[in-house]
Amino acid sequence: MANEQNERLIIAQLKKKYDLNKSEDILALYAILQEGKYEFHTPEGMKFDDEIYELYMKAKEKPEGKPKQSTGKKKKASGKKKKAPKVVVYTRGEYLLRKALLTFLVLGMFACFGYFAFYNYQAYQKKAETEKLNRLKQNDDVNDMYKDTVHEVRNEETGEVKTYTVLEQYKSLYNKNKNLIGWLKIDDTIVDYPVMQTADNEFYLDHDIEQKPDKNGTLFMDAACDITLPSTNYIIYGHNMRSGKMFGALTAYKSAEFCETHPYIQFDTIYETGLYQVMYVFPARIYQKDEVVFKYYQFIEADTEEEFDSNMQEMAAVSLYDTGVEASFGDHLLTLSTCDYDEKDGRFVVVAKQIR
Template identity: 25%
Template sequence: MKYKKIKIAALAIVTASLLGGILYSEFGTKKSYDYSDYYVESKANKTTKENKDNEEASEKELSLSLLKQANNDIVGILESDNRVIYEPIVQAPDNDYYVRKNINKEYANAGIPFVSADGNIDSKNVVIYGHSSKWNSIIFTPLMSYINQSYYKEHPTFKFITENETRTYQIFEVMNVDLNNLNDSLEFTQSSWDSDTSFNAFISDSINRGLYKTGISVNTDDKLMTLVTCDTRNDNKRIVILAKRTD
């Protein structure tokens, strides 16, 4: 069991370290791509002060079908509260491919968020990697705000939009993982577990190592999504957001 854990940790370091060293200079790229060509008009059921006639307000949203026309590796769109994060998500046969490529598969310093190659969007745990920066609010930089429990309380959920549905996820834990510490479990990079027992052990360990308690419970029937980005305070650490699907 100890050997297996070390092996998992070693593989996880290789994957997670792909995000290391991408602490952009102030001359770095803020976005990996300009997605303005992929927005379409959408009707949202909400009333604003300007909309005194109580009519449906119109806003723009990313079109998954248009994004997939540009790149068939697109598997969904990640949307956080107020669209602080609003990004298309890709998946490639290996985790190196999109580290520094954009939607057009051209070089981009900021890359594009990607689902870990050892799973898929229907896995028990969907792991998504994305870059962050010390200087620019690129891609997953807003995840750094979850270090503070007050931010979590204001933004406890996010959505993942696929071709067939919109999934809602509730964050149940925030971790700060040290890649150099093999005793710091890196099982969050797994897309599945061998048994309910091992899954429950992972959940228990994650909750114990969380930066704060959320009070959200997780059981063996839950499906997870894990968002991973570098800790801009320490290049050897990662911010890990663990969430469970609620619908």
């Protein structure tokens, strides 16, 4: 009710100030309304707004004033016809729509800025956390504070018991999180991270080494792999982050030139150090269970030479280039797997052979 009275009062004041029978007053009033000085939301106000628009259109078509009388003299044609300035006219609805769109664009711009700021902040935090873990790994004084961690593992088939001792440089990190299984490093890249392992292959997709939620996740080894046997093939998974974190740098191996300058991968389990040489590089994807195709992520153990050679042939057939590196039954392999956004459920895979 109050709004109706206010708008009715404004309309009365405007009609008193501007003579709606005069074109110049109509043009002046329309210009003021276009500036947004007055906005009408009641039916009466919107009707008045539309009325002014209609009067404006008529006034523009039929300007007031008498035509100038001819003096009898004709001006020489200049050859150029002057064009009247183009006037863009918006109805009230168009004006409000443009205003809403502008507001939406501004809010969208701030939202994008906020997202990228948050994304970069998370990337910075992840880098700082990894550097902290690296310092902890290399700090002999801190590692000396922990007693030797010894694990005894019984072979189910032979009954033989083997003893494994956690390496000195990983004692403090292992005591921080018993899920630690090793450390992966590729020289001259950002890949320099701890590797975790749990019975749940999905846990470290979105958790950090402290088991806190983190969309960057943490590198982790397939739950079916065993570092004490050891398994024929260790498979390590990591996100292909657009920031370059985790396995974001792994796709650089699509280039044979990059592989030539980065042929080695350092992977230590918590029990022993290991150096691997890149052998195969190929794109892949996750298949349906009933699809009968080579699935690299199912190759963990090779019980026979025939089974091992069959897997080698499958990977060699899809490798992007020939590295000249070959493996034979009894060799130990390392497979690094990350997402490949070139296709749905795509994966990018790097397979390396341990150098003994």
